[in-house]
Amino acid sequence: MPVYGLVLAGGSSSRMQRDKASLPYRGKTQLDRAFGLAARHCAEVFVSVRATQVADPARAAHPMLVDSIPGEGPIIGIRSALAAFPRVAWLVIACDLPLLSDSTLDFLLLERDPHSLATAFFSAHDNLPEPLCAVWEPAAAAALAEYQSAGGQCPRKFLMRNRAKLLEPLDARALDNVNTPEEYAAALAALEISTMKLRVQYFALMREQAGRSEETLETAATTPAELYGELATRYGFTLAREQLKVAVNSEFSEWSRPLAAGDDVVFIPPVAGG
Amino acid sequence: MAFRFAQSAIDAVQGRLELRDAGAGGFVSFEGWVRDHNEGKEVTALEYEAFQELALKEGGRILAEALERFPIKRALCIHRVGALQLTDLAVWVGVSAVHRGEAFDACRYIIDEVKHRVPIWKKEHYRNGDSGWVNCEQCAAAPLHSHHADQHHAALDVDIGK
Numbered sequence: 001m002p003v004y005g006l007v008l009a010g011g012s013s014s015r016m017q018r019d020k021a022s023l024p025y026r027g028k029t030q031l032d033r034a035f036g037l038a039a040r041h042c043a044e045v046f047v048s049v050r051a052t053q054v055a056d057p058a059r060a061a062h063p064m065l066v067d068s069i070p071g072e073g074p075i076i077g078i079r080s081a082l083a084a085f086p087r088v089a090w091l092v093i094a095c096d097l098p099l100l101s102d103s104t105l106d107f108l109l110l111e112r113d114p115h116s117l118a119t120a121f122f123s124a125h126d127n128l129p130e131p132l133c134a135v136w137e138p139a140a141a142a143a144l145a146e147y148q149s150a151g152g153q154c155p156r157k158f159l160m161r162n163r164a165k166l167l168e169p170l171d172a173r174a175l176d177n178v179n180t181p182e183e184y185a186a187a188l189a190a191l192e193i194s195t196m197k198l199r200v201q202y203f204a205l206m207r208e209q210a211g212r213s214e215e216t217l218e219t220a221a222t223t224p225a226e227l228y229g230e231l232a233t234r235y236g237f238t239l240a241r242e243q244l245k246v247a248v249n250s251e252f253s254e255w256s257r258p259l260a261a262g263d264d265v266v267f268i269p270p271v272a273g274g
Numbered sequence: 275m276a277f278r279f280a281q282s283a284i285d286a287v288q289g290r291l292e293l294r295d296a297g298a299g300g301f302v303s304f305e306g307w308v309r310d311h312n313e314g315k316e317v318t319a320l321e322y323e324a325f326q327e328l329a330l331k332e333g334g335r336i337l338a339e340a341l342e343r344f345p346i347k348r349a350l351c352i353h354r355v356g357a358l359q360l361t362d363l364a365v366w367v368g369v370s371a372v373h374r375g376e377a378f379d380a381c382r383y384i385i386d387e388v389k390h391r392v393p394i395w396k397k398e399h400y401r402n403g404d405s406g407w408v409n410c411e412q413c414a415a416a417p418l419h420s421h422h423a424d425q426h427h428a429a430l431d432v433d434i435g436k
Contacts, residue, residue, distance in 0.1 A: 204323050204395035205410040239410065247393070250327040266325055266393075270409035273322070273353060273394030274306045274365050274385060 001114060001138070004088045005038030005045035006081045007031065008074055008132060009059055009095040010067070015179045020096045022058050022233040023184055026193055027226045030178070034095040035062050041105045042091055048077035058233070074132060075144055075155050082141035089114065094132035096178045098187040104174045108135060113165040117143055120159055124172035129164060131155035133175055188220050195220045196261035198227070205269050210235045224248065224265055225255040231267075239269055277333025277351045277392075279326060284352045284363045295347040298370035302377035304385050306365040308358050312408070316401035320358045325393040329353075336387040344380040346371040351384055353394060 009031050013020040021031035028036075031047065038045045046065040053059055054066055068080045074094075081090050091109065093100060104121075112119040112135045120134035132155070140162075147158050159166075169175060178184050188195055198221075201214045210231070221227035224246040231237065245268040246253050259265070286305065293301060308320050337349050347370045354364050367384045371377035388394075396408045 201325070203325050203393070204397070205407040207323075247325070247328050250331070252328070252332075266328070268325065268328075268393050269395065269407070271391070271393055272389075272396040272408035272410075273324075273392050274389035 002088050003042055003091050003109065003135060004085060005042035006048050006065065006090045006092045007034045007038055007045065007095050008048045008077050008092065010048055010050045010053065010077055016181065018234050020178065024220055024226060024230050025098060025191060027222065029058055030098060031058055031095045033098065034093055037100060037105065038091060038093055040102060041109060048081065073153055075148060075153065078136055079141060079144050082136065082138060086138055089138060090136045092132060092134055092136055094177060097133060097175060098178060099173050099176050099190055100133060101171065101174060104170055107170055111167050116163050116165045118159060119165040121167050121169045121175060123175060124169050128156055129159035129166055130175050131159050193220050198259060199264045201264065201266045203266065206237065206267050209237050222258060223256050224253060224259065227265060228267060244269055277330060277337055279324060279355050280352050281356055284354055284366045286363065286366050289350050289352055289366055289368050292350055293348045293368050293370040295370050297372060298347045299372050300374040300377045301368065301370045302374065302381045303366065303368040304381050305363055308360050308362045308364055310360050312398060317398050318401055319399040321397040322355045322358065322364065323395045324355050329392045329394055332392045333388060336384055336391065340380045340384050343383065344376045346376050346380045349380060349384060351388060
């Protein structure tokens, strides 16, 4: 039985206050990293999305599986995948596990028990099952439907009450998830991705869309291009990068120029003097 | 030889005085005025905003280029920022030269380059209550259009009377 990959990226990111799927790590989004990781272990990988997210370019860059079952939450995404491909087991990973490694997934797939409803790790934090880095078997579909029809919503409680094979994690931090700016900073530090403080000034349309004329921010972006990608996601800039110029320290710059701490960056939308 | 901004009404008389030169036989100026229509919309007022640090450098480079390309004596460009009303003077370019031909050519060169290169943005307010940043809103509505650059030029060519 094949194992497909399902990357969960439907969360509301309310504590992060920006879309978690788009958090950058060395210029790659959290979602792209998770997708790439799953793709190294599965023949087919899909991003699980809610119907309202299908137009989001970060998600639409990948094959998507849209929730087909009414409701919200990770169980809906897992059930929708099991319904779409009933003869397939699913390696389910949340997109916000930046420290998840190939060796952890190798171990999970090696230890997978197809006769359980799922194979998962114990969380290193509370020793409870971690449902969002797990292999879910086809037989889980009916059990999950029953669990939800009885009012259940929590995939962790489901794993505690049902037949699941549970593994001790190889690496205590592999399943650390990123819900807050502090947790994101900790993940960047663990990945030895350095961040720096930059000043960004906004003018005209950019100022209106960012809702501010300047800010000092901590970023892992290494070039103006990466920084624009990060801020465009945060503020919903309508202009594509190709339509802009950029200035660093009050001089026109290449988009690929390496940024240094303290640099002053200005994105320049099409000008209209005269 | 300078590019500068004016926070209030541009003093064109003062600009002309600065270009006087005993060797100059002619003086040409261009004035860009706030017009009541653009791209089929009725315009009621304008705002100009600039990234002044870079704009002063880029504007200065354009004037230096004009001096190098054309045998002129002096050149000056003053651009307004802030809120402007219809008929207000938005930009003033002046050039003095030995002969009129070079003065006309350099003046045209300066205003064309300023419009295309200097980080200044114009927000138009329309009769119908809408407003928009010129050259930005239509791009955002149709991003990455293959004729995007042409659209810019078309918009630039009509937005002040020249």
